[in-house]
Amino acid sequence: MTHPTQPVRARAAAPARRRLAARTRARGRAAAALAVAVAAPLAACTPDDVAAAPRSDVGVQLFQWTWDAIATECTEHLGPAGYGWVLTSPPQEHVTGPQWWTAYQPVSHRLESRLGTREQLAAMVETCHAAGVEVWVDAVVNHMSGQDEPGTGWAGSPYSHHDYPGLLGPQDFHRCGLTPGDDIQDYDDAAQVQTCELVNLADLATEQPHVRATLTAYLEDLLQLGVDGFRIDAAKHVAPDDLAAVLGPLPDGTGIVQEVIRGAGEPVTPEQYLGNGPVFEFAYAEGLAGALGGGSPSVALDLGAGPGFVPSADAFVFVDNHDTERNGSTLSYADGATYALADVLMLAGTYGTPTVYSGYAFDDRDAGPVQDDDGRVRDATCPDAPGPGASPAPGDWVCQHRWPQVEAMVGWRAVVGDAPLVDVWSRGDAVALGRGERGLVVVNAGDEELRTTLTTSLPDGRYCDVLADGCAATAVRDGRVDVVVPPGSAAAWDVEHRA
The missing domain is CATH 2.60.40.1180 (Golgi alpha-mannosidase II)
Known part of the structure; x- marks a missing residue:
């Protein structure tokens, strides 16, 4: 069943959407104003020096890094290199299993996961702030788990596909009735995209007040721990006004970036979400892959201009992320020197807010990070000389953010700031x-x-x-x-x- 338009709700959401967009753009301008000098070399830095050092606007997604490992990385590398913010993997309780995508199947909003405890998360945020690095987390608000059989989550919470005791019940989910099995089959149908299930993931009825309040409370809990912003996972599958209602109550200064994948001719577009804040511009990453994967690097300088791209102030850009390195739509660490050149071009350019990606090597697209016998992810350990010439084995941390070309360009970007x-x-x-x-x-x-x-x-x-x-x-x-x-x-x- 599709959900009828609710004019009163839409009118109420519009101011919230404008406020959200203004907040995140203001944060971006502040970051650009700071990015006028490079952070001092690590050997010359005291903790106070690092915290006070001007930041670039560059973020880094440390995919599936534990909270303890991120804390160490903020102090020893991210702060001294001039990174402005770090994006973590989802922090909520999730289904069990070795695959990477288990983290994207919530079963409760308890901040207990195989990446660490609530206390470790809070300590990481404090440590990164002391190093001058903001912390943004990946927030899963479109859905809960994709398991057909009842189970028990990482921290012991019982659940079934449409029932999460004490949090959400069967009445809080969509059964779109538009396709067999209620899964999305046609991306040219906006109702399917935003009310049917994404690969069997229990789709939240975000038009309902209880669902909205539950999601807002989860985000507010993270903000109470000092988190600075959120990547809104699968935002494309939540109606823009519903998302505005979830995000609107958050305090001024909360950073927002939304995952809205652009599809040719599709009715749901990134532009529809700009009232809530910036989006990740997937067309940029795909364009970089074309420019350096057989085209001409000069094409990279035109990315962001003309139709098919959101305005620069609304765009977060990247070379790859955890999805695209697996589906082959962009470059990845396996492209070696070409991948490094793509990062150089992204960090040198003026379009969007750059986000460096850093993950682990794999030969199975479902493979999760290396875990101990209890299923906890082991702390990331970077090689002595990370770089495009390395040959990581499956499970090894690639540490692209420490590649010499990438780290040096983060500092270079801090020096040039917003120069034209x-x-x-x-x-x-x-x-x-x-x-x-x-x-x-x-x-x-x-x-x-x-x-x-x-x-x-x-x-x-x-x-x-x-x-x-x-x-x-x-x-x-x-x-x-x-x-x-x-x-x-x-x-x-x-x-x-x-x-």
């Missing part, structure tokens, strides 16, 4: 771009060494290539710079790194 795009140049498989008078990047995706002379707005002087091993000093004279970039690599200079 200038001095754009391209030739064949190579592209260059400047950011005002503060930075210059050259990407060579070809098979031959690039040697050329470029015009740059960098002030005259000698600069260190932040992507090189060592300074690799380069001189700017009369607004011109001679560059030599090996095949399949990049170079970057900024005004904070002088030779």
